[in-house]
Amino acid sequence: MSTQNRPIRKAVIPVAGLGTRFLPVTRAVPKILLPVLNVPVIEYAVREVVNSGITDIAIVMSRGMESVASYFGEQPELVRTLEERGRAELAALQREISSLANITTLYQDNPKGLGHAVLMARDFVGDEPFAVLLPDDVIWSDTPSTKQLIDVRSAHGGSVIAALEVPDEVVSQKGIIDGDEVADRVVSVRGLVEKPALEDAPSNLSIIGRYVLDPAVFEYLSGEHAGAGGEIQLTDAIEATLGAVPVHACRFKGHHVDTGNPGGMLQAALYEAGRDPALRKLVNEAISAWE
Ligand code: G1P
Numbered sequence: 001m002s003t004q005n006r007p008i009r010k011a012v013i014p015v016a017g018l019g020t021r022f023l024p025v026t027r028a029v030p031k032i033l034l035p036v037l038n039v040p041v042i043e044y045a046v047r048e049v050v051n052s053g054i055t056d057i058a059i060v061m062s063r064g065m066e067s068v069a070s071y072f073g074e075q076p077e078l079v080r081t082l083e084e085r086g087r088a089e090l091a092a093l094q095r096e097i098s099s100l101a102n103i104t105t106l107y108q109d110n111p112k113g114l115g116h117a118v119l120m121a122r123d124f125v126g127d128e129p130f131a132v133l134l135p136d137d138v139i140w141s142d143t144p145s146t147k148q149l150i151d152v153r154s155a156h157g158g159s160v161i162a163a164l165e166v167p168d169e170v171v172s173q174k175g176i177i178d179g180d181e182v183a184d185r186v187v188s189v190r191g192l193v194e195k196p197a198l199e200d201a202p203s204n205l206s207i208i209g210r211y212v213l214d215p216a217v218f219e220y221l222s223g224e225h226a227g228a229g230g231e232i233q234l235t236d237a238i239e240a241t242l243g244a245v246p247v248h249a250c251r252f253k254g255h256h257v258d259t260g261n262p263g264g265m266l267q268a269a270l271y272e273a274g275r276d277p278a279l280r281k282l283v284n285e286a287i288s289a290w291e
Contacts, residue, residue, distance in 0.1 A: 008150050008212055009056055010124065011049040011131040014117035015042065016062040016108040021261045030065045031260075032135055036268040037279075041259050042068060043097070045135035050100050052147040054131060058104045058124040060117045069105045074098045112224070113231025119221040127215050129153070132234070134209025137162075138268055141254025148252045149212045152186055158246030159217070159238055162210035163187060164256055171198050175207035175235040177249050189247040194228040194235040205249065207235060208256060214245045 019031030026034075032042040042059070049057055061068055075094060082091035104124060108117045118132060131146050139145040139162075149160040163177055178191035191202060211234070220240035227233035238247060257268045273279035 006128055008052075008054060008129055008131055008153070010128060011054045011057045011133060011146070012060060012118055012121040012125065013042070013045050013049075013057060013133050013135055014060045014108070014114060015065065015068060015135060016060060016111060016117055018062075018111075030061070030068055032065075032068060033071060034259075034265065036138065036259065036265065037272050040071065041135050041138060042071070044138050045133045046072070046100055046103070048139070048144045048146055049131065049133060051144045052131070052150060054101070054146070056102045056104070056124075058106050058121045060106045060108050060120050062111070063107060063109065066105075069103070072098060072100065072103050113227070113229070113233055115221050115227070115232035115234040115237050116224070118234055118237075119218065119224075119232070122218050122222070125215060125218070129159075129212060129214055132209075132211040132213060136258055136260035136264075137209035137256060138259050139208070139210070139252065139254045139256050140271065141252065143253070145208075145210050145252040145254050146212070148254075149210055149250050152248055152250045153212050155183075156186065156188075156246060156248050158248065159214045159241065160212045160248050160250055161189070161238065162208040162252050163205050163249035164208050164251065165204050166206040168198055168204065170206065171201045171204060172196065175233075176201045176203060177205040177207060178202035179205075179249060182248075185251040185253070187249040187251070189242065189249055191242070192235050192239040192247075194233045205251075207249075208252070210252070211238070213238065214241060216241045216245050 015032040019026030022031050033040045059068060079091045079094050106120050108120045145162055152160045172195055175192055175194045176196055177189055179187040179189040182188045217237040220237040224232055227236040258264045259268045273283045
């Protein structure tokens with residue numbers, strides 16, 4: 001049965017991993033709870049999903065990351081204390097965080113790659129089209145980037161991946177897209193290759209961590225084929241559906257930062273600071289201390 005007209009109700013957010021690039025802090029705190037200023041990266045992803053009309057989220061995590069689930073849980077004592085102290089607005093914000101979406105947590109016990117993490121959500125997803133967000137990729141935009149992908153799917157069907165042109169030195173760290181522009185910001189995908197050497201790459205158009213996928217990807221994922229780096233790759237699973245499922249890439253509108261390393265986290269914090277006059281002033285003062 002075609003999944004073309006079915007709404008996107010579910011999202012999968014994989015967060016498992018050791019967070020080695022953020023050691024030592026990730027000895028004690030899951031990477032995904034590290035904040036851009038005071039908001040954890042995972043909250044950006046959850047809010048984007050919710051603002052894209054999605055109601056059900058599965059966070060795929062490693063054991064020991066339960067604090068990610070409690071972050072979105074109710075905190076009645078905190079809320080009560082804030083209210084008693086006359087901080088009604090802050091209390092309301094805490095209530096909102098615990099009622100954003102129906103959040104389920106799933107475990108990925110073996111770190112076998114992104115495709116494997118998504119496979120862990122197969123029962124959660126069922127036979128519906130669904131979104132995947134890699135929360136390290138933070139995107140600021142008027143229309144949430146996931147919603148932009150959903151809109152491309154409404155127009156063209158099938159699966160949709162977010163895309164961005166990247167410099168040569170980044171190509172070998174990303175999934176790379178081969179295809180032709182068929183509409184404004186929409187590329188019809190002919191092929192995908194995960195982390196190619198620069199000389200083998202078909203383009204500089206990179207997959208960014210937003211996907212709206214036809215459930216057909218699970219057929220390939222369940223075969224647990226090892227791809228680039230010996231890992232089960234989501235990119236390979238999407239490629240395997242080509243021919244049976246139309247795949248498009250969406251050059252989304254928005255500002256993207258890869259917060260998966262401390263430098264990127266700093267860039268994200270500065271971007272947020274630039275949107276707030278008081279923080280912008282502080283940043284300028286801090287930078288002038290470099291002189
Ligand atoms: C993953 C995907 C890759 C994509 C990237 C986007 O790689 O496998 O295709 O380009 O996310 O951030 P990772 O960064 O997990 O190695």
